[in-house]
Amino acid sequence: MKDIITIVVRLTVSCLLAAVVMGVCFIFTSNAKKHNEHVKEQQVMYELLGYKGDAKVPESVAMHEIYRYVITTVESQSIGYLVAVHGEEFLLVEIDLDGKFLKNIPLTMSEADALEGDLRDKKVQEIVGPSATVKFADQTVVVTDDGKRIAYLISGKFQGFKTFVSVMLAVDPSFTLLGLEILEHEEDPGLGAEIEKDYFKNQFKGKPFAVLKNIDVVKAPIPADYLKALNGKVDEQEILKIRDMYKDKDIYALTGATISSRAVSNGVKGIVKKFAYRVTVLDKVLAEQRLTVPF
Amino acid sequence: MMTRVKNKSVLLAVLIFLLAPLFAHAEGLVVGQTFNGDKEIQVSFAVSVDKNVAENIHNYTVFEESDPDIKLVLSAATLATDNKSVTLQFEDVLNTAMTHVVEVKGLGGVEKTTFKVSKSYLGYLFSILISALLINNFVFTKYLGLCVFFGTSKKKTTAKGMGVVFTLVMVASAIMSWFFYQFILIPYDLNFLQIVVFIGLVSLTVQAVDTILRKVNPILFNSFGVFLVLVIANCVIIAVPLIVANNNYNFFETFMLALGAGGGFLLALYLMSSVSERLLLANIPPTFKGLPIAFIVAGQFAMAFLGFSGLQIF
Amino acid sequence: MANDKSSLQLVTRGILSENPIFKLALSMCPAVGISTTVMNGLLLGIAVLFVQVFSSVTISIFKNLIHPRIRIPTYTLTIATWVTVIDLVLAAYMPEAYAKMGIFVKLIVAFAIITMRLEMFACKEPVKDSFWDGVGMGLGFMVGMMVIGFVRELLGSGAVFGYDILGFKPLLFFILPSAGFFVVGLMMAFFNWIEIFYKRKKGLQ
Numbered sequence: 001m002k003d004i005i006t007i008v009v010r011l012t013v014s015c016l017l018a019a020v021v022m023g024v025c026f027i028f029t030s031n032a033k034k035h036n037e038h039v040k041e042q043q044v045m046y047e048l049l050g051y052k053g054d055a056k057v058p059e060s061v062a063m064h065e066i067y068r069y070v071i072t073t074v075e076s077q078s079i080g081y082l083v084a085v086h087g088e089e090f091l092l093v094e095i096d097l098d099g100k101f102l103k104n105i106p107l108t109m110s111e112a113d114a115l116e117g118d119l120r121d122k123k124v125q126e127i128v129g130p131s132a133t134v135k136f137a138d139q140t141v142v143v144t145d146d147g148k149r150i151a152y153l154i155s156g157k158f159q160g161f162k163t164f165v166s167v168m169l170a171v172d173p174s175f176t177l178l179g180l181e182i183l184e185h186e187e188d189p190g191l192g193a194e195i196e197k198d199y200f201k202n203q204f205k206g207k208p209f210a211v212l213k214n215i216d217v218v219k220a221p222i223p224a225d226y227l228k229a230l231n232g233k234v235d236e237q238e239i240l241k242i243r244d245m246y247k248d249k250d251i252y253a254l255t256g257a258t259i260s261s262r263a264v265s266n267g268v269k270g271i272v273k274k275f276a277y278r279v280t281v282l283d284k285v286l287a288e289q290r291l292t293v294p295f
Numbered sequence: 296m297m298t299r300v301k302n303k304s305v306l307l308a309v310l311i312f313l314l315a316p317l318f319a320h321a322e323g324l325v326v327g328q329t330f331n332g333d334k335e336i337q338v339s340f341a342v343s344v345d346k347n348v349a350e351n352i353h354n355y356t357v358f359e360e361s362d363p364d365i366k367l368v369l370s371a372a373t374l375a376t377d378n379k380s381v382t383l384q385f386e387d388v389l390n391t392a393m394t395h396v397v398e399v400k401g402l403g404g405v406e407k408t409t410f411k412v413s414k415s416y417l418g419y420l421f422s423i424l425i426s427a428l429l430i431n432n433f434v435f436t437k438y439l440g441l442c443v444f445f446g447t448s449k450k451k452t453t454a455k456g457m458g459v460v461f462t463l464v465m466v467a468s469a470i471m472s473w474f475f476y477q478f479i480l481i482p483y484d485l486n487f488l489q490i491v492v493f494i495g496l497v498s499l500t501v502q503a504v505d506t507i508l509r510k511v512n513p514i515l516f517n518s519f520g521v522f523l524v525l526v527i528a529n530c531v532i533i534a535v536p537l538i539v540a541n542n543n544y545n546f547f548e549t550f551m552l553a554l555g556a557g558g559g560f561l562l563a564l565y566l567m568s569s570v571s572e573r574l575l576l577a578n579i580p581p582t583f584k585g586l587p588i589a590f591i592v593a594g595q596f597a598m599a600f601l602g603f604s605g606l607q608i609f
Numbered sequence: 610m611a612n613d614k615s616s617l618q619l620v621t622r623g624i625l626s627e628n629p630i631f632k633l634a635l636s637m638c639p640a641v642g643i644s645t646t647v648m649n650g651l652l653l654g655i656a657v658l659f660v661q662v663f664s665s666v667t668i669s670i671f672k673n674l675i676h677p678r679i680r681i682p683t684y685t686l687t688i689a690t691w692v693t694v695i696d697l698v699l700a701a702y703m704p705e706a707y708a709k710m711g712i713f714v715k716l717i718v719a720f721a722i723i724t725m726r727l728e729m730f731a732c733k734e735p736v737k738d739s740f741w742d743g744v745g746m747g748l749g750f751m752v753g754m755m756v757i758g759f760v761r762e763l764l765g766s767g768a769v770f771g772y773d774i775l776g777f778k779p780l781l782f783f784i785l786p787s788a789g790f791f792v793v794g795l796m797m798a799f800f801n802w803i804e805i806f807y808k809r810k811k812g813l814q
Contacts, residue, residue: 018690033701190784438642530719582802590794597787
């Protein structure tokens with residue numbers, strides 16, 4: 001009997017000790033984790049825009065986030081776009097499924113709150129009211145230079161060969177692809193994992209929207225000059241020339257990983273197509289309603 | 296005889312359990328809807344429908360459930376000769392992994408009929424099972440549980456016993472972990488305690504199975520009990536709840552994954568032990584005796600299992 | 610027994626005569642699973658070294674307070690705590706490396722080698738020796754992982770630590786997932802061969 005008591009006491013004490021160690025560690029690391037993730041995201045964004053390594057980003061370049069929500073009530077569904085208007089003022093623009101403007105609701109929250117997914121979702125739910133449920137769908141970034149749009153950054157996720165592949169894309173205002181970055185994937189090393197290599201993802205660079213709409217993959221080896229350009233082994237001018245030469249061509253599939261290659265090209269195609277449709281609708285509504293946004 | 300009846304009833308219970316999600320679909324005017332290839336949706340109705348309404352593509356609105364604002368473009372809608380089923384053709388390839396929502400206006404006198412088209416949920420569950428069993432076999436393609444795998448795959452009987460015990464413990468602990476994860480760890484934001492909680496639950500399950508088996512079926516315990524000790528310190532067992540937590544699986548999916556993982560482990564052990572029994576008779580160079588040859592054989596199995604990748608049944 | 614062993618001996622024992630991967634054949638899963646590059650081996654090795662050393666020291670400090678009946682649960686709890694710590698730290702400060710190692714960092718909790726060292730060494734010996742034993746075992750694991758990673762990366766992608774050395778890819782097969790089994794098997798055979806070779810030499814003398 002005495003044994004049981006000592007066992008229980010000691011086990012409890014050790015559990016408490018363990019909990020303290022883990023708790024302290026969690027508190028210390030969770031902020032750093034968020035910070036590092038944010039920094040990483042920023043870095044990926046700038047690299048996609050062409051500011052590699054130490055290249056300084058000009059002051060005039062600004063990024064504006066658009067958060068898309070699906071708002072569901074009992075009888076209907078609509079899409080809400082949360083855009084920053086000015087400083088801490090946000091606007092939730094509600095658009096119905098046919099692209100017609102419904103209403104807009106102003107909202108104030110700090111920029112730090114807006115970056116925090118859960119807090120933002122809560123705020124949006126609050127202003128929409130309890131009769132509807134809101135669900136966060138995705139977020140895109142509009143990049144402006146001196147007030148003029150220069151690019152969009154879109155993140156997305158699609159089914160790869162094994163599990164999901166999550167990517168970030170940069171497109172210019174006419175939806176020509178500026179770059180592709182693979183953020184997460186679980187493809188096989190040596191085969192599908194090659195999707196994150198330059199010679200695959202750079203193939204997407206410079207593909208115009210018209211080509212991208214119907215893009216497919218071909219099972220053929222990449223021509224030697226193109227491969228060199230994709231790997232950045234020739235100078236800048238040459239790369240641009242070769243990229244222009246191949247811009248109407250399909251994507252060359254990876255050896256032994258055709259399914260992964262096809263998954264990526266179809267995924268990218270889908271993301272850009274959907275985005276192009278949505279941004280046109282949003283722009284039309286913003287123009288009709290004479291809403292001023294910083295982009 | 297008794298055991299056979301028992302087995303049958305257990306099988307029946309499992310079958311009912313698996314089929315349960317099938318009956319969740321609502322019924323009405325639309326009685327059946329499936330993807331037909333990757334560019335078509337086939338819909339069948341309970342009664343004959345008006346040809347003019349059913350063949351007018353403007354009466355249809357189709358979208359993916361998660362993207363209600365993106366309407367998919369139909370190229371044609373054709374009614375079958377019995378007026379009871381219609382085939383919708385689309386301009387672009389459909390993403391059949393997603394649930395599609397179809398809205399029809401004015402069909403059968405109803406102003407708007409809405410229904411969902413998705414790959415059968417049962418098929419999806421089955422694909423998780425097959426994936427864990429063959430495509431992502433925990434031993435040969437995920438490389439988990441190798442210590443126990445090489446330790447206990449010398450004889451077929453041991454292999455079978457080990458595999459069965461593993462499957463049992465895995466299913467039980469995965470289900471428990473799922474409950475803990477969904478109802479305690481997520482709501483209270485304690486996700487960082489994952490590892491401790493899961494390993495605790497696994498040890499608890501093993502202890503429970505040990506005690507129960509000892510009391511209820513001592514004969515079974517005598518043959519399987521030895522393996523229970525080996526279960527605790529094994530990565531396969533702890534990997535299942537971690538994967539479940541990562542992918543946010545629901546209850547049925549968790550059950551299927553655990554079953555598949557256990558079954559896959561059993562399969563791997565059985566295959567390996569069959570080879571090991573043969574190897575006893577073979578003339579192996581002394582440097583390769585024991586573990587090295589076992590690794591080479593496992594490598595060959597792993598290559599063979601690579602062939603399963605990309606396998607799709609549903 | 611502990612007193613006549615210097616710290617150096619404890620460390621070299623972990624690396625050579627009782628190497629966890631090649632000699633004890635424990636913790637094989639990561640050795641096969643993610644040993645495609647030297648870097649992966651090094652990182653996971655560091656994680657294991659951390660968990661092994663901290664767990665050994667913790668158990669060694671509290672060895673008189675641990676009730677023999679609940680020995681194993683206490684070990685598991687200790688290991689799980691330190692694994693959680695390293696898991697959180699890696700996820701926060703080295704997200705890229707963490708993503709590469711995937712689930713294996715969390716799975717350190719189920720590594721037989723760590724529990725075994727606690728049971729066989731740390732619960733009996735003084736803190737200092739336990740520390741060096743932990744270092745030895747952790748380093749042994751790290752060295753094993755790095756050797757396998759070196760072979761696979763060099764032969765598979767012609768590089769070491771990501772730097773192109775050969776300029777071509779000799780055998781793509783070696784970084785394919787299933788090659789891990791072959792590499793580990795062949796290396797074990799190679800070590801066996803050395804052992805047999807030396808024994809024979811001694812026998813002849």
